[in-house]
Amino acid sequence: MRQPPTRLLFVCLGNICRSPTAEGVMRHLLKRNDLQAALEVDSAGTGDWHVGEPPDQRSAAVGARRGMPLSGKARQVTAADFQRFDLLLAMDRSNHQNLLAMAPTPEARDKVHLLRDFDSAGQRGLDVPDPYYGGPEGFDAVFDICVAACEGLLLHLQNKDRAPAAME
Numbered sequence: 001m002r003q004p005p006t007r008l009l010f011v012c013l014g015n016i017c018r019s020p021t022a023e024g025v026m027r028h029l030l031k032r033n034d035l036q037a038a039l040e041v042d043s044a045g046t047g048d049w050h051v052g053e054p055p056d057q058r059s060a061a062v063g064a065r066r067g068m069p070l071s072g073k074a075r076q077v078t079a080a081d082f083q084r085f086d087l088l089l090a091m092d093r094s095n096h097q098n099l100l101a102m103a104p105t106p107e108a109r110d111k112v113h114l115l116r117d118f119d120s121a122g123q124r125g126l127d128v129p130d131p132y133y134g135g136p137e138g139f140d141a142v143f144d145i146c147v148a149a150c151e152g153l154l155l156h157l158q159n160k161d162r163a164p165a166a167m168e
């Protein structure tokens with residue numbers, strides 16, 4: 001029988017820069033690896049300032065240039081997300097703390113991780129830096145970081161028995 005898809009929620013502050021980028025990168029990787037049926041992806045923000053807005057133009061422009069289009073409209077994380085999703089992947093330690101504080105049960109807390117902890121080449125505990133008030137290079141850096149981390153996350157999900165550093 002077919003397994004139900006694993007559901008991933010990428011979470012940042014505004015849900016217009018980093019988490020839509022991680023979502024777009026992961027959609028691209030799923031397509032490239034023919035894994036679209038195995039995983040579902042979405043993104044959300046811990047804040048509500050940008051609810052209903054499309055991804056920031058600066059993030060969208062980098063995505064278009066790299067062949068990883070960004071989509072969706074910003075929304076805020078809800079309590080239901082802790083039931084619906086298997087993993088909630090925080091972009092930075094502040095998002096991570098906020099998600100842990102929102103998690104309604106110990107099982108829900110166990111679903112919350114820092115995205116970069118899945119980057120097999122990286123250290124643990126690193127943030128995806130917030131590019132919002134910075135220059136264009138920050139948006140490119142977010143893409144590079146998300147590609148490395150999402151590739152690691154995908155490997156982890158495909159080899160759950162192997163060295164899951166972020167799940168220890």
Ligand code: 4NP
Binds near residue numbers: 017019130131
């Ligand atoms: P994001 O970036 O959390 O990566 O979507 C931000 C977007 C908006 C703001 C901060 C960060 N803001 O202060 O409005």
